[in-house]
Amino acid sequence: DNDTLQQLCADLDGLEISTEDRALQRYSKDFAWFSPVLVEQLRGKQAELVVKPSSEEEVKRVAAACSKHGIPLTLRGSGTGNYGQSTPLHGGVLMDMSGLNQILWIKDGVARVQAGARLVDIDKAAREQGWELRLMPSTYRLATAGGFFCGGFGGIGSITYGSIGDPGNVLGVRALSMAEEPKAEELRGAEARDLYHAYGVNGLITELEFALAPALDWQENLLSFPDFMQAVKFCQALGSTCGTMKKLLTLLADPLPQMCGLEEQIAPGHTAVVAIVNRQGMDALHELREKFGGELVEEQSHAEVFGTTKSMIEHSWNHTTLHIFRKHKDITYLQSGFRPWENVEKVEEMHRHFGDEVMLHLEFLRADGAVTCSGLQVIRYSNEERLNEIIQFHRDNGVFVSNPHTYILEDGGKLTVDPGQLAMKRRLDPQGLLNPGKMRTWDEEAAA
Ligand code: FAD
Structure with missing residues (x-):
C-alpha cells in the first residue's frame, strides 16, 4: 500500500530511486516478447519502485528495508532474459544491479x-x-x-x-x-x-x-554447404577434433539463412555454418570443409569485430531468432537438446520428418565431455495443438525440449525443483521475498 511505499522511500533516502510510471514499465520488462504466451501472462506486471544501488552497502540497505516491510524484491541485470525472469509478478521493488x-x-x-x-x-x-x-x-x-x-x-x-x-x-x-x-x-x-x-x-x-x-587469436568463418547432412557431419567432426580450438559452431538449415540476413552470402537451398576457430586451426577447418563439400564464403578476424554488429556472433544462439522474429510473422521457436552419440542421427530423423515446418538452427556444444548439439528450432506456427504435437514427437524420440514459453523455473527445464536451489532459498530468503512466483515448489510449500 501507499503508506508502506512511503516508509520504504524514506528508508532508501539518498539512493537513486524512481516511482515514475515510464521507468517502472521499462525496468519491469525483458525479452519475454519472444513468446506470445508470456506476453499475455506478464501483461501489466510491474514494480512499484525502481532502485539503482551503486555499492554493496546500498544493496544491503535495499534488502534490509524490503525485508523489514515484507516487500517483494526482484533483481535485474540488463533485462535481456527471454522468459520474464526479471519481471516482478507481485509488484514491490525492482533493483537494477548495473x-x-x-x-x-x-x-x-x-x-x-x-x-x-x-x-x-x-x-x-x-x-x-x-x-x-x-x-x-x-x-x-x-x-x-x-x-x-x-x-x-x-x-x-x-x-x-x-x-x-x-x-x-x-x-x-x-x-x-x-x-x-x-x-x-x-x-x-x-x-x-x-x-x-x-x-x-x-x-x-x-x-x-x-x-x-x-586469450587466442580467433578467426570467424561463414561456410556454405549444398547438402544439409554433410553440414551437420562437418560440425560434428570439427567440434570433435582435439587439435583445433573452437569458440562457436552454429548451423542454420535452409531457409534460415534467407530469413536471418545471410541471403547475400548463402544461396537458397544451402545450409550456413558459422565457425569461430583459432587461427592455427584454419588448416584443419579447410581439410574438413573439403571433405564435407563446403565452401568458405567469408572470413574475418574476431578481434577486429568483437563488440560490434559485424561479428558473426550476431548469427548465433538467440540472435538468429531475434533477427528472424523482427522480419517474419507466424513463427515461433523451441529450445531443445540432442543426446550425445546419437545427435547426428536424431537431427537427420527430425529433419526428414518435419521438413520446412521445423527449421533447424543447431548450436554445437560440449555436454558431459561429448560434442553434441542443441536446437533453437524455428517453427512455422499453425496452432497450439500442432505445436504440442511437434514437442511431443521430439520427446518421444529422445530429444529433450525445454519450454521457452514459461517463467516458472521448474517448467522450463527439468520439470522438478532443484533441491540445492530450494535449500539455498530457505537459507538466504526465508521470508520468500526474492522474485516471488517463479519457483513453484516454494509457493506450494508456503501455501500448504
Ligand atoms: P537479466 O535478464 O536482467 O536477469 C536474468 C535473471 O537473473 C533474472 O531472473 C534476474 O532476477 C536475475 N539476476 C540478475 N542479476 C542478479 C544478481 N546480481 N543476483 C541474483 N539474481 C540476479 N542466454 C544464454 O545463456 N545464451 C545466449 O546465447 C543467449 N542469447 C540471447 C539472445 C537474445 C537476442 C536474447 C534476447 C536473449 C539471449 N539470452 C541468451 C538470454 C539472456 O540474454 C542471457 O541469459 C543474459 O546473460 C542475461 O543477462 P542480463 O544481465 O540481461 O540478466
Missing part, C-alpha cells in the same frame, strides 16, 4: 567482478592480460555477469566449455541474504552453483568469480 559494475581484479586466469559488470567489458579487460571469458551469451554486449549466471545457460564458448553452470566455470559468488540485517556469504563451488539459473529467487549476488581461458 551500477555495481566494477571489475575487481584479474589474475592467474580468474576474474573477480561485481554482479552488474557487463560481459563485454570483462572480456576486454581480461584480454589486456592475455585471458578471455570462457563463455558468454550472444547478448554479451549488454548482459551482466550476475544476469548471465542467474538467468542464462551458455552460448559463445559452449562448444569448448559447456554451460556457465558446469563445475569449474564459476568458482564462487558473494551473496547477501534477504533479512533485516543482511549477511554477506562467500559461496564456493557447488554452493555457488545453487544460485545458477535460479532467477535470483535464492540470494542477491553482488560479486562473482569467473575462471578464464587463455
